[in-house]
Amino acid sequence: MKSKRIGKRTIKLNNKPTIISAACVVGPKEGQGPLKDYFDLVLTDDLYGEKSWELAESKMVQTSMRKAVEKSGKKLEDINYMFAGDLINQLFPASFAARELNIPFFGIYGACSTMAEGMSLSAMIVDGGFADLSLSGTSSHYCTAERQFRFPLELGNQKPMTAQWTVTGAGSVLIASSGDGPKVKYITTGKVIDKGIDDGNNMGAAMAPAAIDTIDAYFEDTKDDPNSFDLIITGDLGKLGKQITQDLLMKRGIDISKVYTDCGVKMFDLEEQDVHCGGSGCGCSATVFAGYIYNKLVKKEFNKVMLVSTGALLSPTSTLQKQTIPCIAHAVVIVNE
Amino acid sequence: MKSKRIGKRTIKLNNKPTIISAACVVGPKEGQGPLKDYFDLVLTDDLYGEKSWELAESKMVQTSMRKAVEKSGKKLEDINYMFAGDLINQLFPASFAARELNIPFFGIYGACSTMAEGMSLSAMIVDGGFADLSLSGTSSHYCTAERQFRFPLELGNQKPMTAQWTVTGAGSVLIASSGDGPKVKYITTGKVIDKGIDDGNNMGAAMAPAAIDTIDAYFEDTKDDPNSFDLIITGDLGKLGKQITQDLLMKRGIDISKVYTDCGVKMFDLEEQDVHCGGSGCGCSATVFAGYIYNKLVKKEFNKVMLVSTGALLSPTSTLQKQTIPCIAHAVVIVNE
CATH class of the missing domain: 3.40.47.40 (Stage V sporulation protein AD)
Known part of the structure; x- marks a missing residue:
């Protein structure tokens, strides 16, 4: 089909x-x-x-x-x-x-x-x-x-x-193409979003609008219900970016608060491990997914998950040239069916 | 289908x-x-x-x-x-x-x-x-x-x-998905090939084995005839890498000499423009294809072309760490049908 x-x-x-x-x-x-x-x-x-x-x-x-x-x-x-x-x-x-x-x-x-x-x-x-x-x-x-x-x-x-x-x-x-395991069911591809943040030490705030744009596009396209998910997880916005994402989606009428967290928040103990706003890096959502989330999907503890990996497309050269930070977020919905 | x-x-x-x-x-x-x-x-x-x-x-x-x-x-x-x-x-x-x-x-x-x-x-x-x-x-x-x-x-x-x-x-x-123009008919995806060249000023020799590997895989997979092509074009191996590719493919029993050239060789006048072995950079095969080759395909002067863009996946950091140069080549066959 x-x-x-x-x-x-x-x-x-x-x-x-x-x-x-x-x-x-x-x-x-x-x-x-x-x-x-x-x-x-x-x-x-x-x-x-x-x-x-x-x-x-x-x-x-x-x-x-x-x-x-x-x-x-x-x-x-x-x-x-x-x-x-x-x-x-x-x-x-x-x-x-x-x-x-x-x-x-x-x-x-x-x-x-x-x-x-x-x-x-x-x-x-x-x-x-x-x-x-x-x-x-x-x-x-x-x-x-x-x-x-x-x-x-x-x-x-x-x-x-x-x-x-x-x-x-x-x-x-x-x-x-065949075999046992959770299935990829939906894909929403990110656009590059840049709201003018130029502080490379505040990536959560820079990337949150990209996550919001992609999550919004998914719900707009599918008319799906946020509460039908066991987990919606961005990564890696950290503590601050997570709050911004949740709040601004709420203003758009999308309440993900019951099922939402962020890979950067899950990865570390933010109180004890001295990581400030949380984890980041490509390996953050990669290991949180391949370790924690995949395990829970296989055990059927999760049956519907949205992974929204977020990226800041800056470079040291673009920063030296006083450019703001273009960001992107790609969403993949994985289900047990 | x-x-x-x-x-x-x-x-x-x-x-x-x-x-x-x-x-x-x-x-x-x-x-x-x-x-x-x-x-x-x-x-x-x-x-x-x-x-x-x-x-x-x-x-x-x-x-x-x-x-x-x-x-x-x-x-x-x-x-x-x-x-x-x-x-x-x-x-x-x-x-x-x-x-x-x-x-x-x-x-x-x-x-x-x-x-x-x-x-x-x-x-x-x-x-x-x-x-x-x-x-x-x-x-x-x-x-x-x-x-x-x-x-x-x-x-x-x-x-x-x-x-x-x-x-x-x-x-x-x-x-x-529809419309007029040449069609992409075959795709052969490159593996990373590294024959031990570590001289960043001799990319042609470094990349040639990757081009050879991909072109060889295409002919092995399809049993196609090199002379059925109007053009097989690598890019960007330059003058030296082109010669290596043609010679070593010949040793494997694949004679592309009648239809073969390289984007780095086509781009400049090698005698007059002081570019040594020829053009390079992502923009080389991109502009040779989007300019010259696409134009000839549209005019039906070419009806079957293989574009084999070649890349050297080194970085200044890998070079400083005394690593050799991993290379890759991707082939796309475009036809008028």
């Missing part, structure tokens, strides 16, 4: 692309957080036996992908496509992981929205009959992101309380 | 995704080259009225996309998806273009393979019924690439003769 467009921006997938497995790896700090029991591997050293943090991040993506494939009982050579990307310039971690995995590779970049971007593309490619098995994954690493986007770690710079903590982690999912 | 996989890595598209329009913009130097009559706009100033080269590059992508949509008689608000990316960290030009164009956006990164990557994804998305209209485009700019990957222009560094010249240009195509 052919899938179809609903409204302006949403696709309904009718061929049941199925997430047959998921896997994730996190760093030591993430392994001490509230989701610690959901991760497949918690590193004791964030260099992961490599000579650089970038190579460690690349190895994390590889491990999450290999584990996802292993868990499904498939082999790497059976995988038709791999969608991956990360925050690091020219996708160093993903590109080097793709070299080792030897799978036809589409590099993608959506900053911290990359997980939902990859899942959207994998699900469409599988649903359309172009692939039987498609991997999507992404990663971030506190140490690679800090030195690329902010300051050398050695400086020990303090951050304002609106800042978030880049998650060290990688998560991947394997989407298949 | 459902499209299908052929062999290990190739998709045959059965629903005739059609390139209904294409447009491109180039810089002053490109506008003096042998393809000058095929470009929609030749800039007289590579700042294009902007305050920075990155903003100029972003405006070039925008212009090429707006022109492609205009030529088709469609409107921007009718476009379902936009696939774009470029060489610049965090896709600064593409992300800012997507903000202005207000189209649901998938950011992609394949270095100089981005044009064929975007065309592959747009064609599949349209063929699968997920979109009626999907834009794909990419850009590069000599001045943004030089300062990011090599040296400040002000230093006036000399380059070895194996180096190539980054094209200032942006090209876009609009792929539709």
